[in-house]
Amino acid sequence: MTDQMHPLAPNHLPFFIPGPDGSDTLMLVMGIFLVATVLWVGTLYWKLHSLPERMAHRTHKMQFEIVAVLGLISLFTHMHIFWIAGLLLAMIDLPDFTTPLRSIAGSVERIADAAPEGPNLEPPEAETKPVAHPVARAVAKEEASGHA
Template sequence: MTASPNPIATEHLPFFITAPGDTDMLYNITMVIVIGAVVLTGVVFLTIHSLPERMAHKSKKIQLDLIAVLCLLALLLHQHIFWFAAIILAFIDIPDFLTPVTRIATSVETMAGQETAAAPPADRSEPSPPKAAIADQLPKDKKGAARA
């Protein structure tokens, strides 16, 4: 049995009208375009959200962790002010005040003859003797055992 067209229908039908049981190509093409657009929009959205963090990582900023947290807050809370703060921090170089102050303090302590606990030990030209050699130098009691 062949399907006869309705006598009221025109002879020429547009390409997007399919016969019953045929594959609707317009629907399939539209679904591929919609899915591709959604994925592309998500990729662009996440790329833009991670832009300040990538900028700070490339320039090795001190405040990289702060920028990363601000980007994450902007992504999760949908508050644009966090993203703007992150992008501004990515462009600004915060000066490192701690390193010069630490170097000054270490120099002053060295000039005063004091050693800090955090300072590395003085460079020795000979390695430290093993424990057995130290035990030989300790005074011995009558039984031959070393006294501490």
């Protein structure tokens, strides 16, 4: 055998043909590209999947925990309806009923002077007479204390 090349053979091989040493450059490049693409698509999937949770967190929604749980359920069951429900909950402002009700309760307590002081819920004897006017209330307190 001689080391001479065939007269019809080209002087160099294209890059996509493996060399005589067994190194395949195209396969190495495509392997790196495949790993990078899988990581990129996985990151994109995670970001898209956590979109409702991030939306609810950014706007400080009351239903943030519900949206987060719906996202987890969607992730583990692969049922997209939970993701859609979480997205809708993240976009909707639920009305806040507790703040006005607490304000009403506080106002009613102040109006009625019904702040509980301890286990005895009945008012003291001196304050059992209803007094309408603040000046009359001051006079009634002085009479009750004996400084008339």
